[in-house]
Amino acid sequence: MAYFVKTVGLDEEMITRYVKYQSVKPDNSLSDFVESFWMLHNPNDSDKQVVVLPDGRVDVFFTESATDAFHITLLGIGTNPVHSTIKANRTTFAISFKPLAAEYLLKENISDLLNKGKNVSDDFWDFSSSDLLDFKVFCQKATQKIKSLVPNELDSKKQKLFELIYNSNGAMTVEELSERVFWSSRQINRYFSRQYGIPLKAYCNILRFRASFQHIKEGKLFPEQNFADQAHFIKEVKKLAGVSPKQLAQNQNDRFIQFSTLPEK
Numbered sequence: 068m069a070y071f072v073k074t075v076g077l078d079e080e081m082i083t084r085y086v087k088y089q090s091v092k093p094d095n096s097l098s099d100f101v102e103s104f105w106m107l108h109n110p111n112d113s114d115k116q117v118v119v120l121p122d123g124r125v126d127v128f129f130t131e132s133a134t135d136a137f138h139i140t141l142l143g144i145g146t147n148p149v150h151s152t153i154k155a156n157r158t159t160f161a162i163s164f165k166p167l168a169a170e171y172l173l174k175e176n177i178s179d180l181l182n183k184g185k186n187v188s189d190d191f192w193d194f195s196s197s198d199l200l201d202f203k204v205f206c207q208k209a210t211q212k213i214k215s216l217v218p219n220e221l222d223s224k225k226q227k228l229f230e231l232i233y234n235s236n237g238a239m240t241v242e243e244l245s246e247r248v249f250w251s252s253r254q255i256n257r258y259f260s261r262q263y264g265i266p267l268k269a270y271c272n273i274l275r276f277r278a279s280f281q282h283i284k285e286g287k288l289f290p291e292q293n294f295a296d297q298a299h300f301i302k303e304v305k306k307l308a309g310v311s312p313k314q315l316a317q318n319q320n321d322r323f324i325q326f327s328t329l330p331e332k
Contacts, residue, residue: 085109085153085321086108086109086115088105089202090104090105091202091206097213099226099230100168100217101162101163101165102165104206104210106159106161107158107161108157109156110156113155114152114155115153116150116152116322117323118309118322118324119145119148119324119325121276121307122145123273124163125142125164125169126141126142127142127161127187129159129205130159130160131157132154135154136196137196140184141184142183142184143178143179143181143183143184144181144182144264144265145181146181146273146307147182147307148309151324153324158199160202160205162213166262171216171218172216178260178263180264181264194208224249224250227247228248231247231248232271232274236278237271237274238271238293255267275293276303283312283315288312
């Protein structure tokens with residue numbers, strides 16, 4: 068079984084039978100843009116097959132292994148479960164961004180990266196393979212770089228929109244969000260589709276799904292988020308995970324990697 072321990076200087080460290088995972092939350096000053104910094108290491112001599120679930124994040128991966136040279140990958144928002152491989156002896160450091168970061172920090176329109184990724188320059192933000200030697204130092208370097216890129220002003224409507232979306236775990240309707248930010252639902256959806264490749268409602272559904280992860284892992288196989296009823300909950304989980312809530316909770320062989328790295332409570 069996986070087990071969970073607190074580590075000085077880290078928000079979370081998880082060690083399972085297959086991987087080592089560490090996560091650090093960003094400074095409050097970066098809360099509009101960064102969700103977390105994290106590290107995943109497969110210390111074994113065999114590959115680990117996993118399923119990555121939609122979580123609403125935009126990720127930049129910094130990866131190196133004995134058989135793969137250092138490379139950096141930008142992943143857009145996912146809407147489907149993805150079968151992936153954590154290669155033997157591979158180390159990955161990553162920055163998980165909130166969508167606003169794509170526009171304001173990465174200067175990227177990621178609509179064409181829906182459910183896919185692309186390699187970026189190996190000297191992106193002056194990172195190199197040597198930055199994968201120490202996770203704490205990596206987080207410090209990434210934090211300094213991001214702070215240097217944060218603009219003096221943000222579009223207040225966009226900032227407020229994402230604040231409401233995240234604070235409600237995607238539970239607010241498009242109409243409610245539109246009224247709160249004084250931005251028409253038509254314009255919001257146009258912005259989301261053009262910038263991220265996904266309608267706002269679909270994005271909110273992903274966040275609501277992700278907010279149920281901890282409950283499902285604890286065996287609470289009924290909706291605790293804003294789902295209409297049990298049938299709606301099961302339908303949405305199957306749509307985004309490809310399996311039922313019960314199968315997610317079982318997480319055989321730690322294949323659902325986000326469930327494996329959730330803390331035990």
